Amino acid sequence: MRADPxxxxxxxxxxxxxxxxxxxxxxxxxxxxxxxRDRVAGIHCPVLLTRAENGPLAAGVADFxxxxxxxxxxxxxxxxxxxxxxxxxxxxxxxxRRVLDWLDDTLASQDRP
Numbered sequence: 646m647r648a649d650p651x652x653x654x655x656x657x658x659x660x661x662x663x664x665x666x667x668x669x670x671x672x673x674x675x676x677x678x679x680x681x682r683d684r685v686a687g688i689h690c691p692v693l694l695t696r697a698e699n700g701p702l703a704a705g706v707a708d709f710x711x712x713x714x715x716x717x718x719x720x721x722x723x724x725x726x727x728x729x730x731x732x733x734x735x736x737x738x739x740x741x742r743r744v745l746d747w748l749d750d751t752l753a754s755q756d757r758p
Contacts (some may be wrong), residue, residue, distance in 0.1 A: 681709070691716045691751050693744065698722060698729035718747060 646652040647670075656691075661667060664675040692715050695705040710717045720743050722728035728736035 646673065649733050684711045685709075686714070688713055688715050692718070694719045695733065695745050695752075696721050697731055697743070698724045700729070700731040702731065720744070720747065 646657060654674060656669070660672050662673055666672050666675055679756045692710075694700055694706050694710055694717065696719055698721070706719060710719050720741065722733045722736075724730070726736055726739055730738050746751040
């Protein structure tokens with residue numbers, strides 16, 4: 646982890662600092678606190694979830710969407726589109742277009758005061 650600049654910065658420096666810990670065990674223990682498990686019922690606004698075909702967190706998207714009572718949209722991204730990896734990193738322009746279209750449609754359909 647120390648040899649790779651991404652994890653070295655994201656976990657060992659920033660992650661430890663932000664979580665007030667000094668070692669990897671403490672960091673992992675602290676991250677377990679960050680969950681929406683007990684807060685799902687309190688989400689009432691429209692929700693957009695993205696699911697990258699080969700993303701390591703993609704398996705949880707369907708369960709999370711099913712647990713929501715709020716209006717929920719799941720945008721699927723395929724490897725064939727170049728957006729099948731975590732955070733759709735290899736085709737961010739496609740992600741941006743689809744997310745911004747959803748946002749435009751969602752905001753346009755909201756009741757105005």
